[in-house]
Amino acid sequence: MSDSIIIIPTFNEEENVENMVRKVMSFEKDFHLLFVDDSSPDNTGKIIQKLQLEFPDRLFLETRKGKLGLGTAYIHGFKWALSKGYEYIFEMDCDFSHNPDDLIRLYNACVIQGADVSVGSRYCKGGKVKNWPLKRLLMSYFASVYVRCILLIGIKDTTAGFKCYKRTVLQKINLDAITFKGYAFQICMKYGALKHGFKITEVPITFIDRLYGTSKMSTGIFKEAFFGVWKMRSMKL
Secondary structure: OOOEEEEEEEOOOOOOHHHHHHHHHOOOOOEEEEEEEOOOOOOHHHHHHHHHHHOOOOEEEEEOOOOOOHHHHHHHHHHHHHHHOOOEEEEOOOOOOOOHHHHHHHHHHHHOOOOOEEEEEOOOOOOEEEOOOHHHHHHHHHHHHHHHHHHOOOOOOOOOOOEEEEHHHHHHOOHHHOOOOOHHHHHHHHHHHHHOOOOEEEEEOEEEOOOOOOOOOOHHHHHHHHHHHHHHOOOOO
């Protein structure tokens, strides 16, 4: 059995999902892959089910009823992965904005360099963003500045969603206390890890905006993060 599982939430990712599966399965490192699909009305689920016949021991699918949000999808996946005994649990997007080639760098940051959580970072030294309009780039960058000021943490890319956790981190954080669905979820997980004394390392990546499919970004996600950081300071994580 592999020591590593990659969790990818999906909703209408039929243009990307097969390419993602085949890319991950092509690596020399034996990664397992779990999709948490919110009953995508396109062919996402059917494509994954077909690929499971080809990769029966490495590819898994959990289907939920309705669009329940990114944060709850990850928590569902975390609990599933912990129950199966994986030591290193990853989260990433399906749209290739997170380059799968960087997975081994996140893995090595935990296994070799001793991090408890490794973060694929756009804003640490060496990190980059491609194909984003300037307005969105500035909004994302200053959102991380805002979070650092409110929560008093030193992470450069506080909203990053490309990460590797040691299982001990997810066992320690009170996952049931986290109800955030978007960027606030990503912030809260990092904050929870730091509150428990875990070491977080940022690994520079180049983030590339999706080529296919539709972004799940919304005004509500930004509002949740803006106000949510104040709530996090008093949460029992």
